[in-house]
Amino acid sequence: MANKNIDHILELSNELRWQIGDEFHDNLTEGIYADAAQIVSDTVQVDESKKRFRLDRQIDKIVTSKVFGFPIMFLILATVLWLTIIGANYPSSLLAQLLLDTFHPILKTGVAAINMPWWLSGFLIDGVYLAVAWVIAVMLPPMAIFFPMFTLLEDFGYLPRVAFNLDNLFKKSGAHGKQALTMTMGFGCNAAGVVATRIIDSPRERLIAIITNNFSLCNGRWPTQILIATIFIGAVVPSTFSSLASLLAVIVIAVLGMAFMFGTSWALSKTLLKGQVSTFNLELPPYRPPRFWKTIYTSLIDRTMIVLWRAIVFAAPAGAVIWLISNIYIGNESIAAWAIDSMNGFGFLLGLNGVILLAYIVAIPANEIVIPTILMLTVLVTGIDGGAGAGVMFELDSVNATGDILKAGGWTLLTAINLMLFSLLHNPCSTTIYTIYKETKSVKWTVFASIMPVILGFIVTFLVAQIWRIVF
């Protein structure tokens, strides 16, 4: 449409604005509120005598209090995690049995019957199929438990209270209070957490929330933490306390992640992403009893399935790569063995080893396959009995057997602690990296968000290793 000549209207409005003074906005707002009050007084009746005991306010007094707020938050977090860990065990082993112990051999015999060449069946079934099966078996049950529980808490109305409790800490670290919500979401899945940062208006604070979301220990990394803590940390205390000690160790790592999140947010807001903290209104909504089944259904469809699908898409090629590097030989050694040898020195500096570093490189697509990959590679380089052949990922039924293999691979308590630290502080998985790119549309920030945690991980594990070796 052609541009209208509205200069005379603008002139008039400027003139009138001058006449009515600068209290126009306030006057108008007051007018609106006066109208609203009038309408309400004519139409709304509240029976004050029957006014319910304000349960909402009583709950809020406790869950947002200075004394109980934080302990309750950690207690709820610990409970959710504990239920996830315990609850996921059974369906996980069931799925593993079905997909790995039953279906995998069937596939192998099936392709043997049609005379598929060994390298093709190895590539497709031991590589691609196994990686996908692992991701489903390890990732689906905890997500199917964690996300609905998280959504129930959300529907109940607890999350805004978490944001309220943490607001001050976020303000001090120069970040947006709503980052509390995206951070919590990250405990389920970092990719989901990164998408959730859309609730933050200011681009600067949103970027901080995106970059630091990786410090929320995600579902794919919990199993690694728990397994390693059970084998190595649980072993150094009397056996009655071993499960408590390992749960505590995992929670310490999670809390450490939050500390890194605040620290990095603060550092970013003082250097690369300087700016004002924006204020926002956060209404504490009334508590509402969640609609249980509906919530379960939507969280399964909306969150679990979408995240799982993405993980599968990325895990399949990773499985192929793992199989290839263990089966393609350069001279006498497979590519994997070469890579492990060449990274062992650097790994030693970090209190880790070449196997772990290589596992983290090939497991960039999905953190879930780190442990199976480590086991497979350890067996490959140590030549001990066990496992299912070169390039075939496996996990052992008993924690002890897993521990034996790792110890045979030269693992110590230091290796375990540093692996837990490195699992917290390394690059986001490729799903998350891709999501970061989609959300920021910036190669620069995507690279930064991917590299920064690894460097931090190198520094932290290096320092821990050096101090450990001096002390012990």
Add this chain to the structure above:
Amino acid sequence: MDTKVKSACETCAHFNADGLKKMGIHTDNVDFVVALAGNPNTGKSTVFNSLTGLRQHTGNWPGKTVTRAEGGFEYNKQKYKLVDLPGTYSLLSTSEDEAAARDFILFGKPDVTVIVADANRLERNLNLVLQILEITDKAVLCLNLMDEAKRNHIIIDERTLARDLGIPVVATSARFSQGIPELIHTISEIANGNIICKPHRIKNVPSNIENAVKTLTAEIEKEFPNIPNSRWIAFRLLEGDTEIIKALKSGELV
């Protein structure tokens, strides 16, 4: 637990429940566009879901709907596109979500605007309602969370409220799908012009401002004869809203 109570409307011969078809995300060739506005955390997304049959994630925290969600339904062979706007407390400031909501009501020119309000906090919610009524005259107030209001012993005289606001008022408990059929029916009545709204206009304005607004409104109407919300544009111009000035110049508002 679902408590699906048949409302009086549903049992009435005119109601025509068979005429309702939820279309999910398929919103091609629609006859009408319906905007869904309201304060944060009043259950807009729940209303959206029960109208469209979609299962957009709902969560009990304000500001959860960040991107504009769209869905559709068909009622009596007419297709409606429903747009779920981010929740806002007001349209007067310039934050991103408020601008998004305002721009859609203003420039998107929806055929009907459904304003979802929390029956428990009507006074605070009316702030937004009254502002929207300055922009559009085809609106319906969806008085949601009536179940909570009942528990809180809040009684609302819907008829008087409808008369005062000059638009239809429908009481709903969207979480339990109560009142949704009535809401759909009302939406179609407004869209088809069977209900003509005479929306409330903000009254308690000091006389010097009222005079200025009147003068300016007359001038705007001279240039744009068919503009429905000249008074609101006058408000915005007096505030010096550059977006509105730009939109006036390009003729986007007509």
